[in-house]
Amino acid sequence: MSNLEKLLRAGEFAVTAELGPPKSADRGVIEEKAEILKGFADAINITDCQTAVVRLSSIASAAILTSLGLEPIAQMTCRDRNRIALQSDILGAWALGIKNILLLTGDHPKFGNHPEAKGVFDLDSIQLIQMVKQMKEEKKFLNGEEMKVEPKFFIGAVENPFAGSLALRAGRLAKKVAAGAEFLQTQIVYNLEKFSRWMELVREQGLDEKIFILAGVAPIKSVGMAKYMQKKVPGMDVPEEIISRMEKTTDAKAEGIQICIDIIKALKEIKGVKGVHIMAIEWEEAVPEIVRGAGLYPRPSMGEN
Amino acid sequence: MIVAELKPFSEIEEMIKGKQHLLLVGCATCTAICFASGNREVSLLDSQLKLKSLMKSKEVFTSERMLKRSCEHEFVEELGSFIEKSEAILSLSCGVGVQTIADCFPEIEVYPALNTLFIGRPDESGVWKEYCQACTDCLLHLTAGICPIARCAKGLLNGPCGGSQEGKCEVSPDIPCAWQLIYDRLETRGELHLLDEIKKPKDWSKKNLPGRVIREDLLLR
Structure with a gap:
């Protein structure tokens, strides 16, 4: 069992962070970022060619983290692999010692640096979750063939409470739970009011008892970044109040970190939220400060696996 | 219907480079309905080619034909008597039409003048969208x-x-x-x-192969 799963099952408020692999074959970048994050998160997400930009592979990066003594959460999208490649990589990831996996649809190739690429999407994220669960619990491939050694991943999913109608999004979470997702990381929360309403729907369906929900947070670097996310990033909901806090400050980075800390403190009070996922991509240095500021340091350890 | 659009003229010019006698063949079915291969489009492309040849003082001789359906041999065979003088055929039809003409007349080069886009429908005048x-x-x-x-x-x-x-x-x-x-x-x-129900992964096995339908009740052999 992964450290993350043990902590969540023990009722600890979990902290995960995110590490974006480099756009090169440089292992050193991963080592440097890992050094910053070490001790401040229970597990580290490794993105899988995020926004459809080619980067060092998530599974390879996760294996490097494992070798450095950190616990990775390998992300895997449906965008670039068919069901043969997905299953093959799932086996490979487990064999490399990776224990957490986060399964998602993936951004459309249009947003990336190879917009000419054919998007695969042979499976969708719900089918992928179901497939990994079947491999884990029934020791069977998607086609029903049996395997001798199964990959026993702690299965994660994502959900965006801010995309489409709340009822639709809560319904989709129910489907992910039914498919076999065990933990959930949400889209970045800035709109606490809307997130709380989504959590209400989640609790009404009893879903918070069936899946560990980690709310996504991210520090804002500048007012420009806040406005960009508000206007340009699909599926993001940045309220005016955040923009105005960023506009008024003279130290944007410090204020961005403080907003993030304030949001984490508020999230901790929402029933059913079992942890936070801090996304500070290309600003990993902010993570220790946020974790300390939110009173979440030091991190508990469940001992060696 | 099958929706298509005319290739950029520069691309067509590049394809027909060096050919003097061209037969332009339109198709009166799907791609005519989306204004890509009817009489008007064939004539326009013909005029464009002639104009360009005058500008370059490299004469091009063209003729035009319209097929009821470019995707069926019995209609395409009608071209038989018109291809003698042609060095190449410029087909304004979907990819099926281009291939049917090429199959019927394997000795002559057949160029696609259109890009086949999708199976779709007109949603308003001048707007077509994919539906299948x-x-x-x-x-x-x-x-x-x-x-x-x-x-x-x-x-x-x-x-x-x-x-x-x-x-x-x-x-x-x-x-x-x-x-x-x-x-x-x-x-x-x-x-x-x-x-509520999780839809299972789709079976793409039929789509992975060249599509084929055999109706025993309609076979003549």
């Missing part, structure tokens, strides 16, 4: 008559994805989120329960 990907296993009864394979940018069977925003696709604000459309129509009908 010929996936071989129709599921429209489960999705309120809205196809997620053709109309969701990711072809998801259990959508929508996290990129759906205010009913629009993350790819473009001009594209409605197919799954939001499905959800809304099912909600109106009181049939949201159709979304």
Whole structure:
């Protein structure tokens, strides 16, 4: 069992962070970022060619983290692999010692640096979750063939409470739970009011008892970044109040970190939220400060696996 | 219907380079309905080629024919008496038409003047949109008559994805989120329960092979 799963099952408020692999074959970048994050998160997400930009592979990066003594959460999208490649990589990831996996649809190739690429999407994220669960619990491939050694991943999913109608999004979470997702990381929360309403729907369906929900947070670097996310990033909901806090400050980075800390403190009070996922991509240095500021340091350890 | 559009003229020019005697062949079916291969489009392309040849003082001799359907041998064979003087055929039809002409007259070069785009329909005058990907296993009864394979940018069977925003696709604000459309129509009908079940991964095995239908009752052999 992964450290993350043990902590969540023990009722600890979990902290995960995110590490974006480099756009090169440089292992050193991963080592440097890992050094910053070490001790401040229970597990580290490794993105899988995020926004459809080619980067060092998530599974390879996760294996490097494992070798450095950190616990990775390998992300895997449906965008670039068919069901043969997905299953093959799932086996490979487990064999490399990776224990957490986060399964998602993936951004459309249009947003990336190879917009000419054919998007695969042979499976969708719900089918992928179901497939990994079947491999884990029934020791069977998607086609029903049996395997001798199964990959026993702690299965994660994502959900965006801010995309489409709340009822639709809560319904989709129910489907992910039914498919076999065990933990959930949400889209970045800035709109606490809307997130709380989504959590209400989640609790009404009893879903918070069936899946560990980690709310996504991210520090804002500048007012420009806040406005960009508000206007340009699909599926993001940045309220005016955040923009105005960023506009008024003279130290944007410090204020961005403080907003993030304030949001984490508020999230901790929402029933059913079992942890936070801090996304500070290309600003990993902010993570220790946020974790300390939110009173979440030091991190508990469940001992060696 | 099959929707197509004329290739950029520069590309057509590059294809026919060095050919003096050309036969332009239109098709009166699908691609004529979307204004890509009817009499008007054939004549326009013909005039364009002639004008360009005058400008370059390199004479090009063209003739025009219109086929009822470029995708069936019996119609395409009508071209027989017209190809003698031609060095190449410029076919204004979908990819099936180009191949049928090429199969009927393997000794002559056949060039595609159109790009075949999709199976779709006109939604308003001058606007065509894709509605079917010929996936071989129709599921429209489960999705309120809205196809997620053709109309969701990711072809998801259990959508929508996290990129759906205010009913629009993350790819473009001009594209409605197919799954939001499905959800809304099912909600109106009181049939949201159709979304509860997880749809299994699609069987693409038929689509992985060149498609083929054999109807024993219609075979003449």
